[in-house]
Amino acid sequence: MIDYKSEAQELFPYNQQLRRDFHRHPELGFQEVRTAGIVARDLTELGLEVSTGIGKTGVVATLEGARPGPVLLVRFDMDALPIQEETGAEYASETPGVMHACGHDGHTAIGLTVAKMLEAHKDELGGTVKLVFQPAEEGLGGAEAMVADGVLDQPKPGQSLSLHLWNDKPLGWIGVTPGPAMSASDRFTVKIIGRGGHGAAPYITIDPVVAGAQVITALQNIVSRNVDPLEAAVVTVTSMVGGEAFNVIPESVVLKGTIRTFNPEVRSIVLERFEAIASGVSNAMGCQAEVDLKSITPAVSNDPVIAAQVFEVANKIYPQAEISTDERTMGSEDMAYMMDDIPGCYFFIGSADHERGLDAGHHHPKFDFNEGALTTGAALMASVVQDFLK
Ligand SMILES: [Zn+2]
Numbered sequence: 001m002i003d004y005k006s007e008a009q010e011l012f013p014y015n016q017q018l019r020r021d022f023h024r025h026p027e028l029g030f031q032e033v034r035t036a037g038i039v040a041r042d043l044t045e046l047g048l049e050v051s052t053g054i055g056k057t058g059v060v061a062t063l064e065g066a067r068p069g070p071v072l073l074v075r076f077d078m079d080a081l082p083i084q085e086e087t088g089a090e091y092a093s094e095t096p097g098v099m100h101a102c103g104h105d106g107h108t109a110i111g112l113t114v115a116k117m118l119e120a121h122k123d124e125l126g127g128t129v130k131l132v133f134q135p136a137e138e139g140l141g142g143a144e145a146m147v148a149d150g151v152l153d154q155p156k157p158g159q160s161l162s163l164h165l166w167n168d169k170p171l172g173w174i175g176v177t178p179g180p181a182m183s184a185s186d187r188f189t190v191k192i193i194g195r196g197g198h199g200a201a202p203y204i205t206i207d208p209v210v211a212g213a214q215v216i217t218a219l220q221n222i223v224s225r226n227v228d229p230l231e232a233a234v235v236t237v238t239s240m241v242g243g244e245a246f247n248v249i250p251e252s253v254v255l256k257g258t259i260r261t262f263n264p265e266v267r268s269i270v271l272e273r274f275e276a277i278a279s280g281v282s283n284a285m286g287c288q289a290e291v292d293l294k295s296i297t298p299a300v301s302n303d304p305v306i307a308a309q310v311f312e313v314a315n316k317i318y319p320q321a322e323i324s325t326d327e328r329t330m331g332s333e334d335m336a337y338m339m340d341d342i343p344g345c346y347f348f349i350g351s352a353d354h355e356r357g358l359d360a361g362h363h364h365p366k367f368d369f370n371e372g373a374l375t376t377g378a379a380l381m382a383s384v385v386q387d388f389l390k
């Protein structure tokens with residue numbers, strides 16, 4: 001077996017330098033022009049066949065092994081978030097209001113390091129690696145855009161792999177969960193329409209603010225009363241907007257929020273109950289409700305056989321590591337769009353460092369991680385690819 005652990009260690013300066021450069025120059029979804037340029041440059045330098053502009057700013061490279069074999073899709077995301085960085089790190093974002101607060105800078109660096117290692121060992125690979133650098137993972141539809149641009153065709157991958165640095169867990173921890181690992185995400189907007197009027201004369205209005213409050217309260221019953229307690233679901237109202245003056249009852253209010261589920265059956269129950277409660281309670285209060293539900297991503301569900309193989313490789317190269325098989329999160333990931341068609345495994349690499357205070361959560365302005373996780377991620381991903389295409 002090729003010692004990708006040592007090779008990833010040797011390539012740490014390359015990996016770290018890339019990560020810090022991407023971190024200094026973060027780009028929002030579908031604007032990853034500089035990042036994609038560096039990705040395409042380094043992949044081209046390796047002699048790979050590179051396509052750019054896939055899903056607007058995505059990059060795809062094909063690495064052919066010496067022998068024919070299966071096609072494996074390996075995906076890394078590249079986008080940053082609209083957050084003002086507060087880490088104070090020497091490599092902090094130089095772009096005001098934009099920050100790599102989810103670790104996708106690390107994913108992109110890991111991807112290029114993996115490409116370098118696999119290219120050096122392509123004589124020992126039986127099959128094709130499709131290296132996918134995806135834009136706009138953070139709720140903007142990057143995966144869908146790449147799928148629409150044919151990332152899953154010519155050649156069509158048989159299996160898929162992806163990873164996420166995971167600051168909920170310390171460096172040294174690895175998460176490989178068979179079955180659902182990240183939840184499906186649905187977004188809702190509910191416009192509750194009443195009849196506005198003077199704040200001192202509510203009896204001649206139909207108050208949508210009070211109706212909105214009742215709707216929010218009633219929605220809490222979905223998870224507690226309609227979902228099997230052994231299943232997981234979240235219904236969160238994150239925004240209620242309506243009215244401006246202290247003495248005017250507005251014409252309408254708008255509620256927004258998110259619904260998270262793992263199981264497709266639970267998802268349809270929650271969506272059905274959501275619609276019924278939002279409309280029914282609004283109507284009972286004399287209002288009309290316009291309910292808009294939008295699917296953001298399906299759940300990320302790992303193929304049990306592929307996950308078992310990833311687990312075995314992780315266990316072989318990191319025998320001392322704590323490898324969890326039950327890490328699940330209500331966070332979501334648009335890798336689900338690729339995995340819907342191509343069975344695969346999405347695994348987590350523990351990256352927090354409590355001693356050095358590098359343990360703020362994902363999407364936090366102080367988010368940063370132990371860069372040792374760059375080596376773990378690269379070594380594990382390359383080893384898994386090697387094992388799948390041996
Ligand atoms: Zn994120």
Ligand SMILES: [Zn+2]
Pocket residue numbers: 102103104137164
């Ligand atoms: Zn992320």
